[in-house]
Amino acid sequence: MWSVLLLAIAVTYFITQPQPLRQERITYPAQPVPRIVLPSPIPIPEKTSEQKIKEGAQIFERLMGESDPFFIGNKYYPPFGIAWLRGIVEANKKGELLITPVTTFPGASSTLMASGYNGQKMEIEISLLKLWGFVNVDYPVTKYDSRVAKHTFMNGMVHEALHLRGQKKEFFDFSENSTDTQRVYEERLKEELRVWPIMIINVIRPLRVVGQPLNNDDIEADGILRGCKDDPSCPLFVEFIKKRFRDPYQK
Numbered sequence: 001m002w003s004v005l006l007l008a009i010a011v012t013y014f015i016t017q018p019q020p021l022r023q024e025r026i027t028y029p030a031q032p033v034p035r036i037v038l039p040s041p042i043p044i045p046e047k048t049s050e051q052k053i054k055e056g057a058q059i060f061e062r063l064m065g066e067s068d069p070f071f072i073g074n075k076y077y078p079p080f081g082i083a084w085l086r087g088i089v090e091a092n093k094k095g096e097l098l099i100t101p102v103t104t105f106p107g108a109s110s111t112l113m114a115s116g117y118n119g120q121k122m123e124i125e126i127s128l129l130k131l132w133g134f135v136n137v138d139y140p141v142t143k144y145d146s147r148v149a150k151h152t153f154m155n156g157m158v159h160e161a162l163h164l165r166g167q168k169k170e171f172f173d174f175s176e177n178s179t180d181t182q183r184v185y186e187e188r189l190k191e192e193l194r195v196w197p198i199m200i201i202n203v204i205r206p207l208r209v210v211g212q213p214l215n216n217d218d219i220e221a222d223g224i225l226r227g228c229k230d231d232p233s234c235p236l237f238v239e240f241i242k243k244r245f246r247d248p249y250q251k
Ligand SMILES: [Zn+2]
Pocket: 159, 163, 192, 195
């Protein structure tokens, strides 16, 4: 086998060499050189948006189930986060808070969740396309721990609930309807700078301490705030939040 292979290499080498002007006659071996046929890769067809939304809806249902704050298996989740998740479940049951999957956020495809008001009711919206991308592209379960998606989902819900409870309806109405995009950006940035440190100190960091896996953004945010000695007005931290938050306001 080796001799045949070596011979094949030698023949290939000989044939691919620039031909000399006066060509020698090549004597081919009597035995035919075996041809190795490699299977050609079968391209995986790109999924349509409809398929992604359908799968995103299944992921949403699964993560809603896994995030249940009354489930004994979630006892490791920080008490602060459990309390807020319970508050979400209760408010949802009472009909005060809607949890609504949407296909995507117009102009903000990288946004996973958003909060606001739907009439008089509070609402947390979750992008199914982003959720699909998160699980299949950003953090595929084959490469990452599936708990990354679960924790991102749980943390996202708590984060949005902090916005909803920390601000009046007027804030959300203003940020949705005002044409003064610069002021909306500044107000929302201030609000993110308020909520992120609460999340980091009470949820993200305690999860890291017990070795629970998190997404890269959360890990980076914790590292930066730690480097800033937990001072959220520190320029490095402000810059990090700005970078993450720019998307919806990019023109
Ligand atoms: Zn936020």
